[in-house]
Amino acid sequence: MAKGYRHFTQEFKDSAVREVVERSRRVDEVANQVGIYEGTLRRWVRAWREQYGDERVEAAGDGPAGPAAADLAARVAELEKENRRLREREQILKKAAAFFAQDHL
Structure with a gap:
């Protein structure tokens, strides 16, 4: 077999x-x-x-x-871009939360 x-x-x-x-x-x-x-x-x-x-x-x-170095560099760049985007989103959400909190006071 x-x-x-x-x-x-x-x-x-x-x-x-x-x-x-x-x-x-x-x-x-x-x-x-x-x-x-x-x-x-x-x-x-x-x-x-x-x-x-x-x-x-x-x-x-x-x-x-070696071949992994280029992959790592691309991955780091991708993660940095995502990190910036998430920080911007966090700032927007903080401002929105502060705005809506003022309405209830």
Whole structure:
């Protein structure tokens, strides 16, 4: 009886590869932790290094590097924009509450 192939999301693969590449953990250790074969993880790491090269590896103390850095920067910008919008909304609601409170006095 043939086994079906397991499919992993790109996020899962990236997370496992980052453990090896950026945190310098051993392939066998990470593979056992996440429940995949060592050969599978080695293949993902090799593909990542071919695509991004070793210069994308995080240097100590330099903050995030690699393909996730652009995603993080975009996410931060998005959250800052939402934060500004929510602060404006809060100010409007405070003014409205103060206005309606004056009517009852």
